[in-house]
Amino acid sequence: MDRDSTIIELCQQGHSAGFARLVAAYQERVFRTAYTYVQNREDAQDLTQEVFLRTVRAIDSLDTARPLWPWLRRVTTNLALNLLKSRKEHLSLEQLPESALPAGAADEPAWTLLDLTRALAELPPLWRIVVTLRHQEDLSYEEIARLTELPVGTVKTYLFRARRLLRDRLATREE
Incomplete structure (x- = not known):
């Protein structure tokens, strides 16, 4: 069983160790991605926290056979786009x-x-x-x-x- 499937299964079973592993494995990568998008440390920290909150809420729907990063990247990107659009920073x-x-x-x-x-x-x-x-x-x-x-x-x-x-x-x- 690979790391992502173990993390998802532990989270789905309600083990706090699963969430701790999820954060340990992906917090830095989610933060770096969010920061690259929004160019503000506090906003990137807020987005990172929101990504993990949404992950916990959606954990039962995640497939243990699929890697976590593409899903986390999509959530991070969507949240960043929403933030930038709300601030009217979307430039055509x-x-x-x-x-x-x-x-x-x-x-x-x-x-x-x-x-x-x-x-x-x-x-x-x-x-x-x-x-x-x-x-x-x-x-x-x-x-x-x-x-x-x-x-x-x-x-x-x-x-x-x-x-x-x-x-x-x-x-x-x-x-």
């Missing part, structure tokens, strides 16, 4: 000034992790989520579209524009 392509989109592709610079983290934080929230799902979580365009409830074409456009903007901002930092 039409709202982004044309000057924010670089005209030409820069040579790929030698970036530091700090530079990349800062540049990622400057992206519009939905772009940041799409980039994170593609490059950190290695999801396909179709999986990202399902998770964010965006058309596949919009996911591709957000990724294209976000990559260009990241490249431009990182190239500017290097100069």
